[in-house]
Amino acid sequence: DSGVTQTPKHLITATGQRVTLRCSPRSGDLSVYWYQQSLDQGLQFLIQYYNGEERAKGNILERFSAQQFPDLHSELNLSSLELGDSALYFCASSKGLAGGLSSYNEQFFGPGTRLTVL
Amino acid sequence: AQSVTQLGSHVSVSEGALVLLRCNYSSSVPPYLFWYVQYPNQGLQLLLKYTTGATLVKGINGFEAEFKKSETSFHLTKPSAHMSDAAEYFCAVGTSGTYKYIFGTGTRLKVLA
Numbered sequence: 001d002s003g004v005t006q007t008p009k010h011l012i013t014a015t016g017q018r019v020t021l022r023c024s025p026r027s028g029d030l031s032v033y034w035y036q037q038s039l040d041q042g043l044q045f046l047i048q049y050y051n052g053e054e055r056a057k058g059n060i061l062e063r064f065s066a067q068q069f070p071d072l073h074s075e076l077n078l079s080s081l082e083l084g085d086s087a088l089y090f091c092a093s094s095k096g097l098a099g100g101l102s103s104y105n106e107q108f109f110g111p112g113t114r115l116t117v118l
Numbered sequence: 119a120q121s122v123t124q125l126g127s128h129v130s131v132s133e134g135a136l137v138l139l140r141c142n143y144s145s146s147v148p149p150y151l152f153w154y155v156q157y158p159n160q161g162l163q164l165l166l167k168y169t170t171g172a173t174l175v176k177g178i179n180g181f182e183a184e185f186k187k188s189e190t191s192f193h194l195t196k197p198s199a200h201m202s203d204a205a206e207y208f209c210a211v212g213t214s215g216t217y218k219y220i221f222g223t224g225t226r227l228k229v230l231a
Contacts, residue, residue, distance in 0.1 A: 002161060033218070043162075043208060043221040056218045090161055105212070107219065109154075109161035 003027065004110035006091050012116045018079040021113045025072055025093030031055070032074040033094075033107060034066055038087035049074055050096075081117045088112045120145045120211045124222035132230045137181075137196040139225045141209030144190065151192040152210040152219065153183055162208060168192060179203070204229045 003026035013019055025032050034046040036059075045058035049068035060066075063081075068074045078085060092107040125140040143149055150169050154162040166177025173185040183194045192209060206226045210219040 002163070004161070035221075042223040045218045045220070048218060058218055092162075105150075106164055106167065109163070111159075111161045 002108040002110060004091060004093050004108050006110040006113050008113060010114050012118065013081060014118055015081055015083060017081050021076040021089055023074045023091030023110060026108055029093035029095050031094045031096060032068055033092040034076050035090040036087045037090060083117050086115055086117045088114050120220050122209050122211050122220055122222040124209050124225050126225055127223065128226050130228040130230055131199045133201055134198050137199045137203065139194040139207050141192045141222060142190055143192060143211045145211055150212045151185060153194050154208045154210060156206045199229045201229050203227060
């Protein structure tokens with residue numbers, strides 16, 4: 001158990017709908033990262049927040065948005081869903097910012113939310 | 119820009135045999151390199167990481183990796199495969215000053231009895 005929790009575990013919805021995925025980081029971690037894992041695209045970085053502020057963006061679609069709240073949990077909002085959005089969405093957390101020297105920057109991954117768009 | 123290439127999307131080894139999973143990276147600055155493992159229906163777990171210092175890095179579950187700058191490689195090895203090693207393995211690169219890791223496409227390891 002990494003200490004990162006994600007809800008829900010599974011989500012099935014229809015095209016055109018909107019869903020919200022939730023992530024609670026490990027206690028003491030300030031950074032939250034969102035990744036999308038699909039069969040054709042692999043593991044893609046979407047977005048990162050550090051202490052409530054957006055710090056990095058990856059291949060995140062405009063239909064997707066995220067935020068990190070004062071209690072440090074994060075939500076990923078996916079709207080106007082398409083069939084191709086079906087994937088496993090992972091949240092990860094770390095104490096600091098990725099890429100630094102210290103052990104602060106190890107990312108711990110949650111179990112993921114499996115989204116199926118029908 | 120950084121990138122990671124994992125050679126071989128599927129690797130099969132016999133139980134007790136050497137495990138070798140290949141990872142090559144591209145980075146214009148000194149990289150930080152990571153190997154993560156993903157067991158079925160689970161999140162990713164860090165196996166080992168290279169930041170600076172010793173180029174041979176030991177991780178959990180008997181895995182190790184060697185950073186070879188001249189070859190831009192960070193291959194993962196384990197002397198003797200166990201059935202429990204069957205999983206998907208991801209190599210990732212991060213660099214100081216950036217806030218994200220770039221992951222390879224993954225290598226699925228199958229261990230044959």
